Structure formats: structure tokens, C-alpha cells
Amino acid sequence: MEASVQEATKGFSRRAAEELSLRRGEPDWVREMRLSAWDTYEAIPMPKRTDEEWRRTDIRRVPIDDVVPFTELRDKAGSRQDLPARVLSALSTGVEDSGLNVQVDSSPVYTEVQPGISEQGVIFTDLQSALEHYPDLVRTYLFGAVPVDDNKFAALNAAFWSGGTFLYVPSGVEIEVPFRNVVYNETPGASVFSHTLVVAEDEASVVLVDHWSSAEGEDLSLSCNVIEVHVGEAAQVRYIQLQDWGRNMWSFNTQKAHCAQDAQVNFLNVALGGKFSRSNIAGILNGAGSLAEMLGIYFADENQHIDHLTRQEHVSPYATSDLLIKGALKDRSRTVYSGLIKVHPHAQRTDAYQSNRNLVLSRNARADTIPNLEIGANDVRCTHGATVSQVEEEYIFYLMSRGITRTEAIKLIVDGFFDEVIERVPVEEVQEFVREAIARKIGL
Amino acid sequence: MSDTPLFQVENLHAGIEGEEILKGVDLTINRGEIHALMGPNGSGKSTLAYIVAGHPNYEVFEGRVLYKGENVLEMGADERAQLGMFLAFQYPTTIPGVSMANFLRLAVNSVRGEDDGEGGKKRIAPREFRRMLREKMQMLNIDESFATRYLNEGFSGGEKKRAEILQMAMLEPEFAIMDETVSGLDIDALRTVSEGVNKLYDGTMAMLLITHYQRLLNHIKPHYVHVMLEGRIVQSGGPELAEELEAKGYEQIRSELTPAG
Ligand SMILES: Nc1ncnc2c1ncn2[C@@H]1O[C@H](COP(=O)(O)OP(=O)(O)OP(=O)(O)O)[C@@H](O)[C@H]1O
Ligand SMILES: [Mg+2]
Numbered sequence: 001m002e003a004s005v006q007e008a009t010k011g012f013s014r015r016a017a018e019e020l021s022l023r024r025g026e027p028d029w030v031r032e033m034r035l036s037a038w039d040t041y042e043a044i045p046m047p048k049r050t051d052e053e054w055r056r057t058d059i060r061r062v063p064i065d066d067v068v069p070f071t072e073l074r075d076k077a078g079s080r081q082d083l084p085a086r087v088l089s090a091l092s093t094g095v096e097d098s099g100l101n102v103q104v105d106s107s108p109v110y111t112e113v114q115p116g117i118s119e120q121g122v123i124f125t126d127l128q129s130a131l132e133h134y135p136d137l138v139r140t141y142l143f144g145a146v147p148v149d150d151n152k153f154a155a156l157n158a159a160f161w162s163g164g165t166f167l168y169v170p171s172g173v174e175i176e177v178p179f180r181n182v183v184y185n186e187t188p189g190a191s192v193f194s195h196t197l198v199v200a201e202d203e204a205s206v207v208l209v210d211h212w213s214s215a216e217g218e219d220l221s222l223s224c225n226v227i228e229v230h231v232g233e234a235a236q237v238r239y240i241q242l243q244d245w246g247r248n249m250w251s252f253n254t255q256k257a258h259c260a261q262d263a264q265v266n267f268l269n270v271a272l273g274g275k276f277s278r279s280n281i282a283g284i285l286n287g288a289g290s291l292a293e294m295l296g297i298y299f300a301d302e303n304q305h306i307d308h309l310t311r312q313e314h315v316s317p318y319a320t321s322d323l324l325i326k327g328a329l330k331d332r333s334r335t336v337y338s339g340l341i342k343v344h345p346h347a348q349r350t351d352a353y354q355s356n357r358n359l360v361l362s363r364n365a366r367a368d369t370i371p372n373l374e375i376g377a378n379d380v381r382c383t384h385g386a387t388v389s390q391v392e393e394e395y396i397f398y399l400m401s402r403g404i405t406r407t408e409a410i411k412l413i414v415d416g417f418f419d420e421v422i423e424r425v426p427v428e429e430v431q432e433f434v435r436e437a438i439a440r441k442i443g444l
Numbered sequence: 445m446s447d448t449p450l451f452q453v454e455n456l457h458a459g460i461e462g463e464e465i466l467k468g469v470d471l472t473i474n475r476g477e478i479h480a481l482m483g484p485n486g487s488g489k490s491t492l493a494y495i496v497a498g499h500p501n502y503e504v505f506e507g508r509v510l511y512k513g514e515n516v517l518e519m520g521a522d523e524r525a526q527l528g529m530f531l532a533f534q535y536p537t538t539i540p541g542v543s544m545a546n547f548l549r550l551a552v553n554s555v556r557g558e559d560d561g562e563g564g565k566k567r568i569a570p571r572e573f574r575r576m577l578r579e580k581m582q583m584l585n586i587d588e589s590f591a592t593r594y595l596n597e598g599f600s601g602g603e604k605k606r607a608e609i610l611q612m613a614m615l616e617p618e619f620a621i622m623d624e625t626v627s628g629l630d631i632d633a634l635r636t637v638s639e640g641v642n643k644l645y646d647g648t649m650a651m652l653l654i655t656h657y658q659r660l661l662n663h664i665k666p667h668y669v670h671v672m673l674e675g676r677i678v679q680s681g682g683p684e685l686a687e688e689l690e691a692k693g694y695e696q697i698r699s700e701l702t703p704a705g
Contacts, residue, residue: 393500398537399547401497402611403525403554412550416541416594 037158127164188217261287296325300333483672530617638663
């Protein structure tokens with residue numbers, strides 16, 4: 001069944017949240033959660049340029065009243081072959097996965113888990129089904145890492161999330177081959193409110209690759225996603241997000257990991273698409289000796305606006321956070337990076353590193369970068385650095401003098417610039433995806 | 445084979461930031477010839493090399509630079525390299541993040557161009573490329589780990605010079621300018637690099653060796669020697685000119701050329 005925007009009501013409201021819940025046949029507690037989240041959403045004012053966190057990002061034109069909050073439930077796909085072509089092409093590289101979950105607009109359409117995975121107690125399914133089958137488990141963690149009142153858009157997600165992904169790995173289970181989640185916006189003018197919930201119990205280990213893309217279209221779409229990662233003691237979660245929305249998308253993303261003692265989280269956020277993209281990414285080091293690696297790559301062109309807000313929050317001692325986010329800009333694009341290292345009073349022996357580097361490829365592009373420290377303990381090591389630079393003409397000349405064209409030379413330099421990040425992510429398909437995306441952006 | 449000279453500089457006036465550094469340079473190099481260009485610091489030798497290679501910061505006020513009869517001054521640096529010209533830099537640039545092997549493969553394929561279907565050079569297969577790279581690295585006594593290192597990053601002065609000659613060996617140019625390629629090398633490195641250059645010289649390619657030391661010319665024998673002073677070639681001759689220079693020094697040449705009074 002095809003969903004179309006015309007037949008649905010545009011804009012968000014309490015009634016719309018209630019209707020979504022009723023149509024999905026959710027239990028009362030879920031409906032109540034949505035309605036209370038709506039109240040929270042209403043209570044938080046819409047961000048303005050006068051708010052410190054929004055000084056360089058203007059969202060007055062967010063199409064929040066012009067999109068439909070959810071579309072009709074679609075039929076499930078019987079097999080991978082029944083998935084939309086664009087989704088298939090993202091998967092057609094013949095790459096192995098431990099499981100695949102696909103969401104189209106607001107519908108979960110496909111879940112597949114490879115043999116031998118469920119037998120180990122691993123759960124991988126859409127969040128809606130997880131609510132049905134594992135209500136207690138989901139209830140324990142849902143909005144535990146990203147509180148409903150974290151920010152206005154997290155609250156909106158709490159009221160309107162649909163589809164979603166739930167990945168649960170029991171104690172001591174280690175799964176090397178990545179799980180994959182694909183979110184596809186097929187109907188321009190619809191919204192995508194995905195919710196990714198990852199729970200790794202003590203000493204578990206897992207990798208999840210989240211891939212977001214959309215069909216071409218004029219009508220503006222809105223995406224308001226939340227990613228919650230709970231990392232148990234000495235557990236390890238690698239979460240990779242490949243944001244490749246169409247240019248009609250306004251994307252808001254709130255992502256947080258909570259790390260228990262000796263836990264490790266490895267983030268890679270790749271932001272390529274969208275007309276507007278705001279990522280709010282946090283590593284919360286609750287446990288002593290925990291580690292958060294927060295890597296990022298963005299490449300803005302045309303009139304894109306890509307904004308990252310990061311937080312490395314050291315609650316306990318002996319924890320490490322290591323953030324490296326690199327961005328390139330072309331045409332008239334704009335990027336904003338603003339990051340905070342926050343060290344709580346008891347978090348002695350914190351080791352925190354934060355670095356944002358920008359490579360500006362056009363005179364009309366502009367990158368702003370604002371690093372911040374807030375240190376409450378005295379025995380810590382915190383370093384941060386931020387740069388905005390142009391491609392050195394001297395580099396280009398050197399490469400051209402070896403017969404390489406100017407465009408190829410720039411690509412080599414930009415590849416080299418991003419290599420420092422990519423080589424730290426040992427997932428070959430992701431490295432390939434990023435290199436191809438860079439070539440595409442540069443125009444090769 | 446035409447009898448057009450391979451490389452010709454005609455009445456070249458050029459400089460940087462509006463300042464004239466080359467004040468009318470003429471130079472002709474034929475296939476198979478090795479020329480040495482000597483001259484004191486600041487006389488304009490590297491300026492000539494940069495202009496020939498197409499560095500965008502330099503301006504040409506007058507004159508032409510012809511390669512196989514074509515004026516290359518209108519061309520981008522990449523086109524000149526694709527035509528078979530090469531410059532080994534006096535001060536090679538460091539490029540972070542760009543590995544030697546990746547860069548060289550792209551460069552080799554760029555100068556070879558597309559398969560012309562007439563038996564001309566064509567794109568190199570990855571295996572063939574690796575084999576060739578290993579062989580050339582051995583010849584120049586370069587450690588294999590250099591292939592994966594970033595371009596010139598953390599290379600010592602001597603390593604950078606060797607890396608330049610490695611690039612030349614891989615790109616197989618027909619005309620190469622080597623700007624102070626062996627200055628600053630210790631005696632062993634000097635021997636390895638000059639032996640490498642001698643192996644690359646196949647009797648048909650042409651070379652212009654820029655140096656202000658006569659020492660290099662004991663290892664690579666030029667057919668012609670030119671002396672540059674203050675932006676002009678003031679004297680040209682055979683290999684014996686280099687020895688004469690060594691004996692007299694540039695000051696004496698300068699005073700001999702300037703009529704007293
Ligand atoms: N970027 C620049 N801006 C202004 N003047 C320059 C620049 N580069 C070189 N020059 C000047 O041009 C003149 C020639 O310099 P060039 O480097 O060509 O000399 P050279 O013969 O190669 O010297 P060396 O033997 O030291 O390598 C010098 O007077 C130098 O100061
Ligand atoms: Mg010089």
C-alpha cells in the first residue's frame with residue numbers, strides 16, 4: 001500500500017501523537033509516555049539564535065508545520081528483494097551482516113537476523129515489535145540514555161517515534177560482524193522519527209551500522225532521530241551512522257552513550273546529506289575507566305548547513321574521551337561545530353581530547369568551530385584544538401607537477417585529510433562508503 | 445623524428461610578485477643531452493625550474509618555453525607532466541595524509557593516459573605497479589615502508605631527495621630537471637642516487653641538472669655546462685667549464701664578465 005502525504009494531516013499535535021499510538025495498537029503505558037513527551041515538547045521553547053547552543057544555526061524555516069507526522073503502516077517486505085531499489089542498492093555490495101532492519105518512512109518493513117545470532121540471546125528487531133515482545137526490557141532502557149527532556153527535538157521524538165531499532169546483546173556475547181539498520185525516506189513531505197536503542201550487557205561486544213537515505217523530492221521532509229546506547233561493564237559498542245539524506249531533508253539527531261565501568265563506545269558519525277543537519281552527540285562516562293571514542297566526518301556542499309554539538313561528560317575518574325571530527329566544505333555551505341568537555345568534580349585522572357578540523361574548499365563556504373572546557377577536577381588532562389584552513393596551493397601544485405589533474409589532486413588531499421579518521425574505523429564497507437562519498441562530493 | 449629541439453627557452457623574462465628575477469634566459473636542450481646549470485645562491489636557477497614546471501605564483505613577462513615545439517607556458521602543471529616533463533624539487537613539499545603509493549599510482553596512470561589503442565602506454569595494472577615500485581625502491585636503496593608513509597612527512601633531507609628520484613623513475617619522463625637533487629646528501633646516498641640517475645638515463649632522455657656544487661658532476665657527466673648569474677646565462681661550454689668554475693669561483697667569472705671602468 002502506498003502512503004501519500006495528501007491524505008494525512010500535516011503538523012504535530014497532542015491528538016496526532018494519540019492517533020499514532022492508537023493506530024499502532026500500543027499498550028497504555030506507551031501512549032501515556034508519548035502524551036507526556038508531547039507536554040514536555042510544548043514546555044520547551046523553540047530554540048532561537050539568542051540561545052548559546054543555537055547562535056550560529058538558524059532554524060526559523062524548519063518545515064515543522066508542513067510535514068505529516070507519520071504515514072500509514074506499510075506491508076512488510078517478504079524478502080530483501082522486495083525492498084525499495086534505493087535501499088537494495090545500499091545493500092548490494094555483498095557485505096556480510098549479522099542482521100538487517102529496514103524502516104521506510106514511519107514503517108518497519110523488514111527484519112532479518114542471521115542464523116546462530118538469536119540462539120545466543122541477541123535480540124535485533126524494530127522497536128515497535130520489541131515493545132510488544134520484550135516490554136520489560138525495552139521499558140528499562142527506553143529514554144534512559146537520552147532523557148525525554150534532553151532537548152526539544154528529543155521530546156518530539158519521544159512523542160512521535162515510529163519504526164526504530166532495538167539491539168540487545170546479553171552478557172559476555174561478542175558479535176563481530178556488524179548489524180545493519182537502514183532508514184529510508186521514500187515519501188517527500190513525510191517525517192522520519194526513528195529511534196535506535198542499543199543495549200550491550202556486561203562484557204558484550206557489538207557493531208551497528210545505521211544508514212539513512214531518501215528518495216529525491218521537492219517537498220521538505222523532517223527527521224528527528226534519537227540514538228541511545230547503553231554500554232555495560234567492560235562491554236564494547238561501535239555505532240556508525242551514515243547520514244546520506246536527500247537535499248529536501250531537515251534532520252535533527254540526538255545521540256548519547258552511557259558507559260559503565262571499563263566500558264567502551266566507538267562512535268563514527270558521517271554527515272553528508274540533508275538541506276539542514278544538526279547532530280547532538282554525547283559520550284557520558286559514568287563508570288570509572290570507561291572510554292568514549294567520538295569520530296566524525298562531514299562534507300557540506302551547495303547550500304547545506306551541517307551542525308554538530310558534542311559533549312564529552314566525565315562523571316567518574318580514570319575515564320578517557322577522544323573526539324576527532326573533521327569536515328570539508330564546498331560552494332556556499334556552512335558548518336558549525338561546538339563541543340564541550342565537561343569534567344565533574346570527582347572525575348580525577350580524566351584524559352580528554354577534542355579536535356575539530358575544517359578544510360574549506362571554496363571562498364564562499366564558512367566553518368565555525370567553538371571548543372569549550374568545563375573542568376571541575378584538578379588532576380586531569382584535557383586538550384582541545386580547532387582549525388579552519390584552506391587546501392594549500394603548494395600541495396596542489398606539487399601533485400599537478402606529477403601529472404595529476406587539479407580535481408584529482410584536491411581529491412587526494414581531501415582523502416588524506418579524512419584518512420586520519422577513516423583508518424580508525426576497522427569496517428571496510430564503511431571506509432569504502434566514505435571514500436566514494438568524498439569522490440562524489442568533489443565531483444569525480 | 446623531427447629535428448625540433450626537445451626543450452627550448454627563448455628570451456625568458458620572469459619573476460615573482462612583480463619583481464623580475466630571470467632577465468632574458470636562452471637555453472636549448474636536445475634529446476639525449478645532459479646539461480648542467482650552475483650558479484651561486486639566488487642567481488635564479490630554481491626560479492627557472494619552477495616556471496618550466498608551471499608554478500602558479502610565478503609570472504612570465506616575456507619569452508617562451510617550448511617543449512617538442514609547443515609553448516608550455518599556456519599549460520597547467522599537470523599537462524606539462526603528461527607531455528613527459530619532470531621536475532625533481534630542491535625543496536619537496538610534505539603532504540599529510542597522502543601515501544606515497546596511492547599518489548604514485550595515480551601519477552603514473554595520469555602521465556600514461558588512457559590506452560590509445562595503438563600500442564602506446566596505458567594504465568598500469570596494480571600488480572605491475574607494485575612490482576615496478578619495489579624494483580625502483582631497491583635500485584635507490586629506499587626502504588619498502590616508504591610506500592605506505594605519507595608523502596615526504598618525517599622524511600630526512602636525503603630521503604626526500606631520494607623520493608623525488610623514485611618518482612622520476614616511476615614516471616619515466618623524457619625530460620627531467622633535477623634541482624639540487626644531490627646537494628646535502630652524504631657520500632653513500634650521493635653514490636646511490638647518482639647511480640640511479642645514470643641507470644635512468646637511457647641515452648634518449650634529456651636532463652638539466654641544477655647545482656651549485658661541482659661535486660655532482662663527478663658522478664653524472666654532463667655534455668654541456670651553463671653558468672647563471674643574476675638571472676642570465678652568462679657562459680656555456682663543455683664539461684671543462686665546470687672544472688674551470690671550481691678553480692676560479694663565481695666571483696672571478698663575475699668580474700671577468702663585467703668590463704672594468
Ligand atoms: N617567493 C619569492 N618572493 C620573492 N622573491 C623570491 C621568491 N623566491 C625567490 N625569490 C628571489 O629570487 C631570486 C632567485 O631565487 P632562486 O631560488 O631562483 O635562486 P637559486 O639560484 O635557485 O638559488 P639556490 O642556489 O640558493 O637554490 C633570489 O633573489 C630570491 O630571493
Ligand atoms: Mg635553488
